[in-house]
Amino acid sequence: MLDIKLIRDDPEVVRQALEKRGDSAPLDEILRLDERWRQLLREMETLRAERNEVSKRLGRMADKPPQLIADMRRIGERISSLEAEIGQLGAELEDHLLRLPNIPAADVPVGNDERDNIEVRSWGQPRHFSFTPLPHWELGERLGIIDFQRGVKLSGSRFYILRGLGAHLQRGLIAFMLDLHTNEHGYTEIYPPFMVKRECMVGSSNLPKFADNLYHDEEDDLWFVPTAEVPLTNLHRDEILPPGSLPLHYVAYTACFRREKMAAGKDTRGIKRGHQFDKVELYKFTEPEASDDALDRMVKDAEDVCRRLDIPYRVVQLCTGDLGFASAKSFDIEMWAPGCGEWLEVSSCSNCSDFQARRANSRYRPKPQAGPRFPHTLNGSGLALPRVLISVLENYQQADGSVTVPEPLRPYIGTETIRAS
């Protein structure tokens, strides 16, 4: 959420930010609502002050003048009706504010869509194959480790089943990444709920605007997390972190649930885009001044996974038009998948500045006695599982149809080779 004071004082900044994103919002309507809201608030508070003053006097009087009480009753009625109107305006205003995206950082390249993103670096050489590398859906079926048909039988399209060493490989990858980030990169592991309350979704900014991509339990109003970013953003909601708390570095494994109802038929082949997938997520709370460096560090932590697995990748900076709703600045990491011939997005690392912290009302105290401030929050995949699984299978496939297990995963899998069973 943006600071209403910024919109009041400098609406032009917000207007330009929206334009750079290729987005729009009813800023004039917001300003009008805000003006009216404040006007009524002033009126109501004046009346309340009067009532408080008179009530105090009445309390001290032995004989309470009926005329005064009658006057106060009328003021009370006026206050009630103002309260109702202010509440209504406030709710409208808040709804608008919650639908306003974050302002892109000054150094984000301006552009319309993913075609304007900028590759900032790449690592590794695509492997040369003496045969035609297979896409993972063929590899997976031949090896008996991915079962598409039964996945669909159980849950419908965009669901699959991992079997035997396929399931084991995914589990090993999760453990490998968690160990790497906790032992070597200084993150604290969190195991959060996979279902959260509505206000958590508002805090992370999935609600109110993106409800149609979420699974929702009607009976208890619980929402299935589309990413661990949601519970992690809300870990310190309504808290004021004491001096010296920052930075906080968290890593969490969760399953992720997304409706993906747009683009039915797109990316349906294989396991690239499902309704349920696993992900290891990195998350940071930092002081505002430190968030830029923290983002670079986070991208490197995610890259480290690719390097250790020895899979070629590239890092892409998102242009203003391709930035996520909450993000001020983002980098994607894409792994090369030679079987399907694609760069697969395995991570998206974002600096959300104080956007989510304000929504979740997470604050910190810079020094003892100092007033509270909003920290910056950052999130990034470290990494998203099904796509890393794809890359491992496709990059490590052999001429005989087997797949070699990458060196660092062997302790987790207990075997060097995956063969058809």
Place this chain on the structure above:
RNA sequence: GGAGGGGUGGCCGAGUGGACGAUGGCGGCGGUCUUGAAAACCGUUUUCGCCUUUGGCGAACGUGGGUUCGAAUCCCACCCCCUCCGCCA
């Protein structure tokens, strides 16, 4: 899910209609004393919003409604925690 008890400031804990943003204690911060520290003593210590901003006013005692000139205090609903019972990985 059933029965009973309870939710007050960073923590403990008073307060059952009016001077209570809230006694007291602990913790924190500042000071006096001391070579230094401890003890003792003194002071200070929530957050948000609005405004004509060295200041003024409003709001918040789990949450939301209600009664009242006036609610931490009375009424209603809901949520959460504790104890016992039931169920269960």
